[in-house]
C-alpha cells in the first residue's frame with residue numbers, strides 16, 4: 480500500500496474510533512436492561528480438540544450501532560464423562576444442525592461465563608435447555624459499551640450461580656484463575672488434563688489474521704489495534720479491563736500445554752512456550 484493509501488486507512492480508523500468509542504461521561508448507566516435472546520449467527524462445526532473437549536468458531540456482532548462491526552469468537556464445550564453433562568464456556572448460539580450435534584455429545588447443563596465482556600448467548604441456552612448459568616461475582620450482563628451499569632441487577636439477565644474467588648466451576652478437574660487486578664471480573668478456566676488446558680475469555684487470544692467472520696470494519700479497526708496476532712494477549716481486555724502486568728504475567732505460573740481462547744484458533748500442544756514471548760515481553764497499554 481502506498482503512502483496515500485496508508486494515510487487514508489489511518490484517517491478511516493481515527494474517524495471510526497471517534498464514532499464507536501465516543502465517551503459520553505463517566506456515569507454508569509442506571510437503566511434496567513430488557514432480556515434479549517440473540518439470533519443465531521454464522522459459525523463452523525464443533526470439533527473435538529482434546530478428550531471430552533470440543534471447540535467451535537463463529538461470528539459475533541459487536542454492540543456499537545455504527546459501523547456494524549462483526550468479529551470472530553470461539554466456544555469451548557466440556558463433557559463430564561461421569562454423567563454426560565456439558566459445560567459451555569464463551570457460549571455461541573448454534574444453528575439447529577449445530578444444536579443437534581451438541582445434543583449428541585451430551586446434555587447441555589451448565590453455562591460458565593469467565594469473561595467480563597462475553598455472555599451474549601448465555602440466555603439462549605438457559606431458555607432452550609434450562610441450563611444453569613454461572614458467572615463471576617460482579618459480572619454484569621449488559622449491552623452498554625461506554626458506561627455500562629456496575630450493578631448486576633441493572634443487566635439484561637442475572638446468573639443462577641455467582642462464583643466467588645476460590646469457588647469451583649462446574650467442570651471436573653477444573654479451577655478458576657482470577658485476574659484480581661482487573662477492573663471487571665475475568666478469569667481463566669484451568670483444567671488438569673493432558674498436561675494442563677487453559678480456557679480463556681479475552682485474556683489469551685490466537686487470531687493470526689482476520690477470518691471469514693470478520694467484516695470490513697472489524698478488519699480495519701482490529702488490525703490497527705493489534706488484534707491479529709497469534710499467541711496474543713487481548714488488546715481490548717488490556718484497554719478496558721486494565722489488569723496489572725504482574726497479574727497478566729502470572730499466567731506463566733500455571734501448568735499448561737493447550738489454550739482454548741475466546742477469540743481465535745485452539746492452540747493444541749506447546750502453548751506455554753508459544754505464549755511466553757508475549758507474556759514476558761512488553762504488553763502495550765498494560766500498567767505495572
Ligand SMILES: [Fe+2]
Nearest residue numbers: 596680681741
Ligand atoms: Fe471478547
